[in-house]
Amino acid sequence: MDGNIFEKILGQESLFLERRAFDHAFEPSRLPHRKHEIDSLVRNLVDALNGHIPSNMLLYGVPGSGKTVVTRFVLSQLLDKGKEMGESVRCYEINCRNVDTKYRVVQNIASQLSQRGDAPIPFTGWPTDRVLDALISRMDREGGVHIIVLDEIDNLVSRSGDGLLYNLTNINTVLNNSRCCIIGISNDLHFTQHLDPRVSSRLSQEDLVFHPYSALEIQDILEERVDFGLREGSLDGGVVQLCAALAAQEHGDARRALDLLRISIQKAEQSEHALVGTAHVKMAQSQLEYDQVTPVLRTLPLHQKLVLFSIRLNEGNGLRNISTGEVYRTYSEACMKVGVEPLTPRRISSLLNELDTLGLIMARNVSKGRGGRSKQVNSAIPKAIDAIDALSESEPLIAQAAEGKYVLQSHL
Ligand SMILES: Nc1ncnc2c1ncn2[C@@H]1O[C@H](COP(=O)(O)OP(=O)(O)O)[C@@H](O)[C@H]1O
Ligand SMILES: [Mg+2]
Structure with a gap:
């Protein structure tokens, strides 16, 4: 074999300037077409800086409609402002797909509030009420405003019922020295039907619906990433439009569009093309469909x-x-x-x-x-x-x- 087997790939110029611009975890600094949603969150959460208690909120929308990224963006701005103003604001983001029992959610938040000398709260084993008491006393010890984001909250409720939400939406009545606000995020529009009406009305003091993105809106989202993450002139005409159109057909899913674009670029790189074309998008679409369907077929x-x-x-x-x-x-x-x-x-x-x-x-x-x-x-x-x-x-x-x-x- 001639030379080292890594050499050929290492020497290859990547089409990506910033590959992370296409990662799921990437948090862009601009979020096109979510101004209304951002404004609604800001108008409510500003109370955290005014010495009031923000309303609990419930955010709904199909997967890929920007619920998580918008919430993270607003909260990071809130934390910055809080710091600047010397207001104590703490935010906790729990993904209920992974943390899906009452005990584990409370344990998770209380542990984030732990200080030196606190007894560590085990992952299991304590009575749930004891963990909840620990959380309440630690929140009060810290003071200020605590904002708890329960992302994919429908998973928690379908697995563990609404007991936790009952306690959390009632927590301001037992807190003495701090305030708390819950933001629930759900992919399922009908999720409150599974809740006790009292819990449901306390949780959704304000509802915010994220509508599915249209093809044109997705195009704008993609363009931003392309400008930032891709070598100039790497895309053939129609590539962004096709990715956007395919993802809009799906259900207005920006995540799907970003996946399509990223895989199209990788397909072009693999076949040593300097230009990503619509043929690469079609290959990417087939791959995504294959990856989606075959595990279902197999099982x-x-x-x-x-x-x-x-x-x-x-x-x-x-x-x-x-x-x-x-x-x-x-x-x-x-x-x-x-x-x-x-x-x-x-x-x-x-x-x-x-x-x-x-x-x-x-x-x-x-x-x-x-x-x-x-x-x-x-x-x-x-x-x-x-x-x-x-x-x-x-x-x-x-x-x-x-x-x-x-x-x-x-x-x-
Ligand atoms: N308005 C937007 N601008 C830029 N990127 C967006 C926008 N909306 C969604 N995204 C991106 O699309 C993907 C899915 O968004 P996400 O917030 O995770 O959706 P959801 O939580 O509603 O399922 C993420 O990579 C996110 O960065
Ligand atoms: Mg999400």
């Missing part, structure tokens, strides 16, 4: 896999709007070939509903006259993904089933 139970296999097999043969009867025929044939007892048509009908819920197929009910109803299904897996291949990889029986010959209805 399906055997019969779900066999049903999906049967649908894709028929589609491969040119059939669309496949009737449940047809799915069942192919499914039974596949079961036969691999020596598995087929489930009843009724069970298959409910498996089809589950596949629909997972977004792997689209099923619709059609009336067949004289009150009869039947279902028609189409797979919803992107065409670029070889679903049968992905199913076969995780399940040898599917690989075996795929080798057989089938009596399929033709599309004519």
Whole structure:
């Protein structure tokens, strides 16, 4: 081999000037199209600097609509201002996807308030009330305003109920020397339905909805990152627009758009292109779709896999709007070939509903006259993904089933 194997890559000029501009954790200094949301947070949180208690807030919006990044931005500005004014303001950001029990949330915040000489609060083991008491006394010892952000709060409630929120939204009545404000952030608009009405009204004193970004708004967000993070002239015309359009179709998700752009740039680099083109975006989109769908395919139970296999097999043969009867025929044939007892048509009908819920197929009910109803299904897996291949990889029986010959209805 000529020279060191790292040399070729090391010498290659990167298209990125600042790769971190495309990282999820990057916090840009400007947040286009979130002025209204920033203003609402500021108008409420300014009370922290005025000696009052800011209202509790609930922030809603689809994933990737900027809830986390906007909240972090506003709080960091608040901390700066507090310092400048000599006001004691403390902020705690808890991601309830990772910290999802009452005990752990309280333990986490109380530990951040720990001072020398305090007994460390163990990760488990104390009665929850004792941890809560420790938190209250430490908040009072510190004084000032405490702002607790519970990000992805829907996870906490679905796992552990609303007990913690009951205590936290009531905490100002037991604090003597400090004030507290809760900001909940949820991807699920209906999340308060799972709350006790008292908790819900105390938590959502102010609601703030983050609408999904439009394609044009996402373009602006991407342009900022491109200016800062990318070598000038690296993008072919239409690249930013395509990333934005694809992400807007998804659900106005800025995270998806940034992922698409970052992977497109990496694809161009890998193929040693100095210019990122729309072809790279399409490759990036296929990769993201593949990464999204294949883990779901892999973990399906055997019969779900066999049903999906049967649908894709028929589609491969040119059939669309496949009737449940047809799915069942192919499914039974596949079961036969691999020596598995087929489930009843009724069970298959409910498996089809589950596949629909997972977004792997689209099923619709059609009336067949004289009150009869039947279902028609189409797979919803992107065409670029070889679903049968992905199913076969995780399940040898599917690989075996795929080798057989089938009596399929033709599309004519
Ligand atoms: N208005 C914006 N300007 C710049 N970047 C944004 C904006 N909104 C979202 N982003 C970026 O998009 C990604 C997703 O945003 P995030 O706040 O994590 O969404 P959410 O918390 O609503 O799921 C992050 O990388 C974030 O920096
Ligand atoms: Mg978030």
